[in-house]
Amino acid sequence: MSDTEEALMVRAAWFYYVGGLNQEQTATRLGVTRARVNKMLSEARDSGLVSISIDHQRVGMLPVEDLLRERFRLDFCISTPAFGFKEAKDVEIEVRKQIAFRAVGVAAANHLKSLLSESESVTIGTGWGRTIEQMTLQLAGVRAPHARFISIMGSLTANSAYNPFEVVHALARRTGGEGFFLPVPFIADTIEDRMVLLSQRSVVKALEIARSAAVCFISAGELTETSLLRRQGMISRAELESLRRCGAVGDTNGIFFDSEGKQVDHDLNRRTIALGFDELMKIPVILLIAGQEKSAAARGLLKSGVVNGLVIDGDAAETLVALG
Amino acid sequence: MSDTEEALMVRAAWFYYVGGLNQEQTATRLGVTRARVNKMLSEARDSGLVSISIDHQRVGMLPVEDLLRERFRLDFCISTPAFGFKEAKDVEIEVRKQIAFRAVGVAAANHLKSLLSESESVTIGTGWGRTIEQMTLQLAGVRAPHARFISIMGSLTANSAYNPFEVVHALARRTGGEGFFLPVPFIADTIEDRMVLLSQRSVVKALEIARSAAVCFISAGELTETSLLRRQGMISRAELESLRRCGAVGDTNGIFFDSEGKQVDHDLNRRTIALGFDELMKIPVILLIAGQEKSAAARGLLKSGVVNGLVIDGDAAETLVALG
DNA sequence: CCTCCAAAGTTACAAATGTATTTTTGTTTG
DNA sequence: CAAACAAAAATACATTTGTAACTTTGGAGG
The missing domain is CATH 1.10.10.10 (Winged helix-like DNA-binding domain superfamily/Winged helix DNA-binding domain)
Known part of the structure; x- marks a missing residue:
């Protein structure tokens, strides 16, 4: 423009x-x-030029928040109000998703805001996806010149707005902080290629920064034909099916896990370039979940023990509770 | 509620x-x-529960801002965009004022936000009035638990939303910080009464905090029948007229000054309980001006030398420039 | 128990908004 | 210079919003 x-x-x-x-x-x-x-x-x-914020800490969903926090031993859980779309017919499915993305984005942006104002210089790690993108859009009016934002995963080839590169760039621009990202593809072609890519000096440096993050925002993907991973062409239909056969129920940053939150034994998991579960375990991780269809994936990831905080939309939260 | x-x-x-x-x-x-x-x-x-913020760096009015900054030797000058109401007939006068209040409130709130995020614990002094009130309403989503807000003047008797007490309370509540105010009337009945009030221990303490403020937000009032001071019944019609005869063109915090920014020699000025010009001179003072009718008062106050920063609405800024 | 009062509901309508279609304008390109 | 194109204007219309007048409801107080 x-x-x-x-x-x-x-x-x-x-x-x-x-x-x-x-x-x-x-x-x-x-x-x-x-x-x-x-x-x-x-x-x-x-574009997030104007942003509307609601000045209220406790918006609702208290019981559900407490329940989830205890069940998954989280430090905190923030749920947006439930829009009650289960039976509603007045809102299209794509619109509902969009609403959930925005709601979680607002809540996550608020949380990030308070993190940024608490300490002068922090390092914030981020994943990718539409929820994370919304978080960046809703983050307005915060100056944090000493903050550092780093992508904890490789980049997409297609240049979309929720590419890790764009996410980090947007965060840095909006806060006046610095942005870093891993200058390598998200999924390497072979295991050998991955080793080569990982050994690059700039990559080693970036990963070091990522590991030092004070907190990390990630989201989860489902394993369906309509998932973002599929739509972006990052994995083929055959790969998706073989993943499911291995028991995978979702992914975060291209790491595929099963319903118990264990990384599945699959070729793709050995080609992904991102912080693994063992590394995420060492830093505070905040999971963003928007949309009920992600409940199953969320459940798995929450069981893995890598997640410390959860931001979720009300409808997904209810579904997650119902999953038991 | x-x-x-x-x-x-x-x-x-x-x-x-x-x-x-x-x-x-x-x-x-x-x-x-x-x-x-x-x-x-x-x-x-x-009520400021939802607030709309514009993620702006440069909104406009650059030339006017620079002009004013240089003319009055200010550290900074922020002007909102001009709404161009001079010839417009489509907006009522009261509505225009309201718009100016809100616009300056938004700009001032943004400035205050960045001050709050710059340093952990600051002390912020404030005056009273509708512009200041708007600033508090527009200040959303900032946590500053270590900030202290203090009124630099006594309180109104009538309990309106722009009472110093309410202003400080609102700021403290919104940021999670602490609020202090001078527990005495704004204008004492006699000079002797003023001395008694000022000698109260709690007042002495509060004034001490006020003097230590890292920055002070004040606004100015005009001396007309429709000014807030008159409407709140703080001064009588006779007092207003005698003030004008002394050459007063406006007030800030109940201190009346002439077109050159000198405190006028008048009984009222000896009964006001607020930080005086000599004390304000020692701390950074930010003046908020909303509405063209305040241009004359603003000009006087700016000449006094107590003001270090100016936040003004575009239309008033243009009028102020025209005043020469 | 009844009356009064305030708050919310109901209804209706004017104004503002979102959106699609067609026309104009200005710019690029061969 | 004219054709091709894109951006903005003009126009039109359906939906949404703001607002006022009137009705119902559910206490509070006599």
């Missing part, structure tokens, strides 16, 4: 959101059409 | 602002009418 366009968008957002002018008046003052103002405003919201 | 009402409001805000449900859907889920949801949402907005 050009500089002048961005400036126009910011002015529109001020007039509309802060000034309380309506779109018509805003359009007149900016000398553009109302339709364009409308478009710019929705763009401003999506 | 009752606890259950507040909880309902928070849930409504989540469903609507975070979840992106419309008011109809929100109402259905909460089991109330849409009209009520609508009312709760607007209440949530003006």
Whole structure:
């Protein structure tokens, strides 16, 4: 986006959101059409230029939060309010997911905010995915010039907004901190290639930083045809099926695990470039779960013992409780 | 407001602002009418429960900011975008004021946010008024448990939302910090009474804290029949007129000054309980100006030399520049 | 037990918003 | 220079929102 366009968008957002002018008046003052103002405003919201925050710590779901915290021996559990979509027919499935992503993103961003304001210089590790991306979008108005953000995994080849590179970049830009990422593909072609990639000096350095993270935000993926991993073409249909045969129920950062949270014995797990469970075990890990379809994966990962804190949307939380 | 009402409001805000449900859907889920949801949402907005922030570095008005900063030898000057109300007929005068208050409040809150995140424990002094009140409302999502907020002036008798007591209380509650205030009236009945009040131990202590403030937020009042000071009944019509005869053009914290920023020689100035200009001179002072009608008062106060930083709305800034 | 009062519900309508379609404008490119 | 294209304007319309007038409900107090 050009500089002048961005400036126009910011002015529109001020007039509309802060000034309380309506779109018509805003359009007149900016000398553009109302339709364009409308478009710019929705763009401003999506891009996280304007962010809406709710100033309340305990929003609800208390009993569920406590239950999950105790069951999985977590330091904390934050659940967004349940939207109650189980029986609702008024909201499309994709829209529901989007809502869950945003809700968890808001909650996680709030948590991250308080972490950043607690200590001058922290190192924050992050995974990838749409939930993590939303967290970056919802994180507005925080200055943390001494914070360091590092991706704990390799990058996608396709350049999408939830690529580790983009995530770290967005976090750094928004807070004024520094960003680092692993300049290697997420999944190597062979086990031998992985060793070569891992031995690169810059990679060794980056992994060192990652291991020193004060806290790590990760999310989980399901193992279905519609999972992000499949849609991004990171794994083939055949690979997905062979993973399931090994008992895998989900992944985090490309590490596949079974319903008990054990890394499965599979070729892919030996080609992934990311911090493994043994390494994650040594640092505080916060898991972000958005969407009920991730409940099974979440359950496995929570059982593994690598997770210390959970941020989850209300509906998924209820499903997770029901899973027993 | 009752606890259950507040909880309902928070849930409504989540469903609507975070979840992106419309008011109809929100109402259905909460089991109330849409009209009520609508009312709760607007209440949530003006109470500062939900706050909308714009992730802006440079919003505009650069030339004016620079001009003012140089003219009055300020450390910084922040101007909100100008809404261009001079010739506009589409917005009522009271609404315009409200917009200016909110805009300056947002900008000031952002500035305060960055101050709070810069250092662990700071002491922040504050004045009173609607602009300052807005600053407290717009300050959301900041934790600063070690911050101290102190009113640098006595309190109003009428308990309004912009009473120093309320201001300090709101700041403390929102950030989790501590609040202090001067437990004495704003303007004493006689000079002798003032001495008695000032000698109270708790007052001496509070003033000591106030003097140690790392930074101080103040605003200015005009000397007209419609000024807040008059409307709150703090001064009588006769007093106002005698003040004007002494050359007073405005006040800050109940201290009246002339167009050159000198404290006027008037009985009232000897009865006010607040940090005086000589004391303010020793600490960094940030002046908040919202509304063009305050330009004259702002000009006087800026000339006094007590002000180090200025946050002003775009329209007032332009008027101030025009005043020369 | 009844009356009064306030809060929420109901209804209705005007205003604002989101979105799709067509037209205009300005820029790029052969 | 003209064709091709993209961006924005103009237009139109369905949905959502804000608001006011009126009705119901559920206590509080006489």
